[in-house]
Amino acid sequence: MHDIRALRADPAGFDAAMARRGLAPVSAELLALDAVRREELTRQQEALSRRNELAKQIGLRKRKGEDTAALEEEARDLRQRLEAFETQRFEIDDRLASLPGILDADVPDGRDESDNVVLHQHGEPPRPNFTPKQHFELGEALGLMDFAAASKLAGARFTVLRGALARLERALGQWMLTLHATEHGYTETSVPYLVNAASMYGTSQLPKFEEDLFKTTDGRYLIPTAEVPLTNLVRDEIVPEAALPFRYTALSPSFRSEAGSAGRDTRGMLRQHQFHKVEMVSVTRPEDSAAEHERMTRCAERVLTELGLTWRRVVLCAGDTGFSAAKTYDLEVWLPGQGAWREISSCSNCRDFQARRMNARMKPSEGKGNVFLHTLNGSGVAVGRALIAVMETHQQADGSVVIPEVLCPGMGGLDRIS
Structure with a gap:
């Protein structure tokens, strides 16, 4: 607003x-x-x-x-x-x-993702001495990724994982959640997966993006990301300045209709109606949000580094920046099977745009009058896409997948899926 x-x-x-x-x-x-x-x-x-x-x-x-x-x-x-x-x-x-937020002055001009700017890169794309497979080829060959069964149960854009791949998905989510909660200072939070229209309006999903949402018969909505309930925790609140910042993290399912993606990424797990994601949300004083944006993005970058992935940070241009955001960094990971960079995390500073919609304010320690808070959100990261990246990056010539060391405890000591 x-x-x-x-x-x-x-x-x-x-x-x-x-x-x-x-x-x-x-x-x-x-x-x-x-x-x-x-x-x-x-x-x-x-x-x-x-x-x-x-x-x-x-x-x-x-x-x-x-x-x-x-x-x-x-x-x-x-x-x-x-x-x-x-x-x-x-x-x-x-x-x-209905109008999008005002962009930061340093956001580059541009019309679409082709005008985004790469800021830095971690590692070089691996060059294996064999032809790497895509994640769905690996998963189906292992007998642990079943799209036909998912289609029978729910239709297109769903996946059934079995055995070690199902456990790897769980291990990824739990490890990322624990990392953010214990080492990055975020408060672990369990949130509702159904929210009311006021919550969707507060974080700008409504009214503009209603076609992307799943709505229940009683007027509630399945969350497209835990950003919605986490950010709305401060809706209609006046927060003492001394209590800030608030940092929340949650592992939750996300539900998206993918209304505008017909024909895109129809194979595999890249674009699903249902997926898990570890979300980070920060609520700050206005003067702190820019620094918090950098901090949040570094937290997501650490996840990718610890998983042994090749990644880069990209600042989105004006034409590709989301509706609520004043500035957004995307983290893109290299997928050897696709031979392409794909977005795996998006970290945005919304400044006071969402807070005005939510009437979320701060009571300054000195002076009179309340001011609107600043809100930020970021993926820390999308679990399904992390699973894809781990599979494609750590695949071996025989079709097996080496498990990153940080995930082995969550896999019961298993270090390879064969």
Whole structure:
């Protein structure tokens, strides 16, 4: 959500910020809608004043024994008008909610992922002396990855894992969760997998991205990521400055309809309707969010390094940055079977964009007035994609997969899947 006062102060600047997102100028339309809302609010204040005045007049006339029927009728009409005001949603609120966040100044310009900028790389893509296979070829050959069974049970974009691969998936999630909770300072959190519409609105999935969500018959939504419940923990809260930062982590399933990905990554586990992910969420003072963004991304990078993967950090350009984010780093991992870089983690600083939607504020230790918090989120990392990367990176010529040392305890000491 945007600060209407900033728009009023600098409409040209607001249009320039939206232009970086590829949007046409909107300030004139928004200011006109803002004028309508301000007129309505003025009428509301006038109605409140009149209601208070009527209450005094009715009380005075009753004490004098005079007729109050006309005044009481007017008071009833005013009460109905004021009740309507309380539920009224102005068009400007919907328009502001439909506009993406303002980008940081150092986000590179660009139209799509081809304009993203690689910042640094860890390791070089391995060059095995055999032709590497893709993860689904390895998994099916091992008899431990079954897409046909998943299709029978649920349809396309699901996977059944068995035996050692199922255990490897579990070991990955548990190891990453423990790493973030014990060494990176995040509080392990167990969250609901179903949330209400207010929670989805707070982190910007609603209303713009409803087609990407799974909705239940009672009006709740399956979470697309644990970011939603974790970030909404501070919704409608006023947090003392001294208590910050909050850092949360959770291992949860994620559910996505993949509405816009028809025909993309139809083979294997890269793009699923259901997958597990370890999420990181931070809530900070405004002046700390940029540093927290760097810290969060380093936490995700450590996961990839410990797993022996080749990865790189990419800063997303203006045209590829997500709706809520002011700045996003993607971590991409090299998949030898595909011979390509693929995104495995995304870490974003949303600044106060989500906090305004959630009405999440900080009470400063000094001075008056509350300020909006800053929120950040990042994958630490997607478990399914980590499984893919481990399989393809550590595959052997005979089709077996060597298990990274950090995961061996979670595998009961097993160091290879054959």
